[in-house]
Amino acid sequence: MRYLPLTDTDRADMLSVIGASSIDDLFVDVPEAARLDGPIHDLPMHASELAVERHMTALARKNIAAGDGPFFLGCGAYRHHVPASVDHLIQRGEFLTAYTPYQPEIAQGTLQMLFEFQTQVARLLGTDVANASMYDGSTACWEAIGMARRVTKRAKAILSSGVHPHYVAVAETMAKFTGDVLETSAPKLSAEGDISELIAAIDGDTSCVVVQYPDILGRIVDLSELAAACQAKKALLIAVVTEPVALGAIRSPGEMGADIVVGEGQSIGVGLQFGGPYVGLFGCKEKYVRQMPGRLCGETQDADGRRGFVLTLSTREQHIRREKATSNICTNSGLCALAFSVHMTLLGEAGLRALAATNHAGAVAAAERLEQVPGVKLVTPAFFNEFTLDLGQEARPIVRALADRGVLAGVSLGRLYPGEDALANGLVVAVTETTTAEDVDTLAAALQEVLA
Template sequence: MRYLPLTDHDRRDMLSVIGAASIDDLFVDVPEAARLDGPVHGLPNHASELSVERHMTALARQNTVAGEVPFFLGAGAYRHHVPASVDHLIQRGEFLTAYTPYQPEIAQGTLQMLFEFQTQVARLLGTDVANASMYDGSTACWEAIGMARRITKRGKAILSAGLHPHYVSVAKTMAKYTGDVLDTTSPWLVPDMDVDRLIEKIDGDTSCVVVQYPDILGRIADLKPLADACHANKALLIAVVTEPVALGAIRSPGEMDADIVVGEGQSLGVGLQFGGPYVGLFGCKEKYVRQMPGRLCGETVDADGRRGFVLTLSTREQHIRREKATSNICTNSGLCALAFSIHMTLLGEAGLRQLAATNHANAVAAAERLAKVPGVSLVNDAFFNEFTLDLGQEARPIVRALADKGVLAGVSLGRLYPGEAELANGLVVAVTETVTQEDVEALATAIEEVLA
């Protein structure tokens, strides 16, 4: 039974205060054609709990479960093995029900976890500091662009062609309200990233250059020349990492002098989960810390000299003067951040490097096998665990045909870039430690059959 505390008298009082004659008056701005004139078509008025469970189970069986078939999807969300201990620990009551601490010093356990998370993220990204997490990678990317505008007092951001199109879409949505100019373009099916093009575009109006590392096609580049070019023009370099496991094998963006490094932490501790919730990573150079969005937890000692944790920096208007706020992001993805931190702790530095090495070795073996399929060519020969194939014909129908054969082959570039004919043949393939030799052979065989 629903709990409806308001009486008809209460509703009449509220309507009279706002000057509405009835509840229907609250919807006058909704076009008549968009209003329902009865129950939603096809839904029963009532059903038993048992019948609902059976119906939902039948619907769930229509899904293809990642762990039950050869699985090569990536493009920003990756299937890695998450130890059972991660889920066990995050479901402890003190963690599972914890919310963002509004009286932070009381929540010492939460603050300590976030402090450890920040330390891990900063070391992983190669930055001086990292915040207590963001909603996800795409919002972290936009927040970095906004941060660059505040620091440089400029409003033009140059976005690499290899930046994930979903991240670009979020940035475009937000830029409508800030006036930022975003210089964007689509990628090309070529082996190298567009570093030279980015350097040529930097001018006196540029606030930042945003580059993904590895990029949407899996390509990797030395970011140091790009960082130098940015700094020569008093602009910032923002690096976006959607696959943090890669940083166990390749140089971190911070080592290459990136000013702000953001990304998605889903790969560590967080399953695919139909696309969320995920956890955004955000780190930067120390000199920019006061323009960093979100919150920062710090370590101190109490009056008795005992180790303790405090909320060191909080930049939301709820905590400080509105005109000084850098963002309205406050509620970090706490549970996902905890899962990330636990998984990182279980791996340690040696474990992360070993995991990265396994991913890369599996990807190299898969790329070599798939490149032998007649009609298929490998676009990029430098990659971590994700690479792009040119199938010689439109990839989307091939992906669907492979799915019918029980093989989830990857992400077609035609899906990510609809209407871009020159990208239609591209297929992004991700190979993690969960992929076996048998999975790769199944994919290669299935592609051969479909292309024949």
Template sequence: MRYLPLTDADRDAMLAVIGAGSVDELFADVPAAARLAEPIAGLPNHASEMAVERHMARLSADNLTAGAAPFFLGAGAYRHHIPASVDHMIQRGEFLTAYTPYQPEIAQGTLQVLFEFQTQVARLFGTDVANASLYDGSTACWEAIAMAARITKRNKAIISSGLHAHYVETARTMAKFTGDELVTSAPELVAEPDDAAVIAAIDGGTSCVVVQYPDVLGRIPDLAAIAQAAQAKGALLIAVVTEPVALGLLESPGSLGADIVVGEGQSIGVGLQFGGPYLGLFGCREKFLRQIPGRLCGETVDADGKRGFVLTLSTREQHIRREKATSNICTNSGLCALAFSIHMTLLGGEGLSKMAKASHMRARQTAERLSAIPGVAVINRHYFNEFAVTLPHDARQVVRDLADRQVLGGVSLGRLYPHVDALSGGLLVAATECTTDEDIETFATTLAEVLA
């Protein structure tokens, strides 16, 4: 029997209280193109569990998965090798079934894991403190912008053109409800990011400067110079790291002067998973501790002097009065944070550095091979494991043609910036330690065929 707890009268009463004429009005902010006008074609309304399993298996067979083809996609989600021990550990019952500890001191194992996760993130980012994770990199980025506004009492954020388009759109969506001003622009296909333009845009009304490191085109901005310029005007520098493995080679944003560092933790311990769930990372200077969103786990001793862990700080509205909450982030990505922490523990500092060096080496090999193809030009002068190339044709069609030939050959800039004609021939290419010589050669020869 279906469980329908609400009657039509119940729904009408709730709609009347909130001032909505229909349930459909609650979805007004969702673009019409993203809303279903009718049930999904191809899915029956009623079927047995076995029939649904078979049907879904047939549908999934149409996917070209990361491990089944040469894979050069990146743009914020990267394929790295995850040891089997990570999956084994996170599937233990005490971890897999554990939820947010509302009676936190009872969940000592969960709190210890999150405490160790925070320590790893703080060391990786070069920040004094880190929280117990957020949903993903894009929401963490917005939370940092909102945090900067609270700290500086200003509401204008300068967003570098190198920030990922999806992160920008997330910030725009949230800023509609807060009144924050976001100064944004699209990137240009040039070898180096325009740090001077970012610095020139900073004024006395700027709350923060948001810079991706490496940026959306794989370029590496001068964080130290931007931090100095921002702080001279009383603004904060927010560094956004979408590829944390890069910090196995690059200097940490905190050591370069960033006040807040956020990012996406998917690369470490978390699979691609067709887009989620992912893991938001968030660190900052200690003096901003009480403005940090989410939760913070701490270490203490009990009445008998034994080491223990506690929920030290909870700034969400479910723990404190709504008007004092810094965020409505209602939980952390605990299982993904555990996967991150296990993988990072297995790697250690030396292992992370080796992983980063291997990824960089594969990217350089890929760039060198692609640059030998007529009509293909590598844009970047400096990069970690991702770079941009220009093609003689619209990169969106090239990507589709490559996929038809069983090659996942990068992310077209036209997909990220559909209204910027100057970027239509741009292609983002990423390589990692999982990339092989055969992958590179197959990609190059197939791309040459498609462009011919």
């Protein structure tokens, strides 16, 4: 039995206060094409719990899970091996929460973990400081653009064509409410990035330049020249990292001069999990720390001189006047941050570098093998664990045909960039430590069969 405490009079009173004539008025921002005009007709109005369980189980059997066969999907979400000890530790009662501990006197362990998480992220990204996490990489990217506007008092952001289109879409959605102007474009199916074009586009109205590293095609570029160009025009350089394991092998964006570095931490400690929850990483130069969104855990001493941990900065809308807040991010991904920190601690610096080397070596071997398939061309000669292939024909039906053979071959660029015919032949392939030589051979054989 449903518990519905509100009466029709209660609802009418609330609508009157907010100036809406009906509940439907609350959904006017949702496009009409996305709204239902009634119940979903092909679903039963009710069923027993047992019947629903059986039905959902039957539907689930139609899925191909990441571990069911050769798996080469990436583009911002990666399959890595997560030690069983990570899951064991994060499920301890004192840790099993997604929220920031507001009572430091009874939550020292969680606060210390977040403090150590910040230290790990700052070292990984090459920044002076990092916060206690964000929702995910895409929202962290938008928050960085908003932070750049506050720092520079400008509202034009230039986004590299290599930035993940989902991240771009999130930024475009949020910019509708802030007045930020975003300059975006689609990538070219080529080995070269767009650094020179980005440098040429920076002007006196530019708040920031956003670049992904490695980018959506897997390309790796030196950001030093772009960072210098941004500094010369008093704009900020924002670097987005969707595969943090890469930073065990390549220079961090902070080392190359990036002012703000954001990213997705899912690769370390957090499984794929049907797309979430994930954990956003956010670091910046120390001089910008008071404009940083989210919150910062700090180390201090109590009245008796004992080490303690507290929330040091937390300038969000729940704590101060909304118009003065740096962010409306109302919580951090605490449990996922804990998983990240536990996994990173288990790896250590040497382990992370070894993991990165394994990923890169596997990707190089896979690229060399797949390039031998007739009709396949390697687009990205320099990459970490993800590269782009030109299949010589539209990739989407090829991916579907391979999935029918039990091989999840990668992400077609036609799926990410619908309507961009120049990208339709592109396939982004990711290789991690979970990928075997047999997986690569299976993909190569199936790809050759389908392309024939």
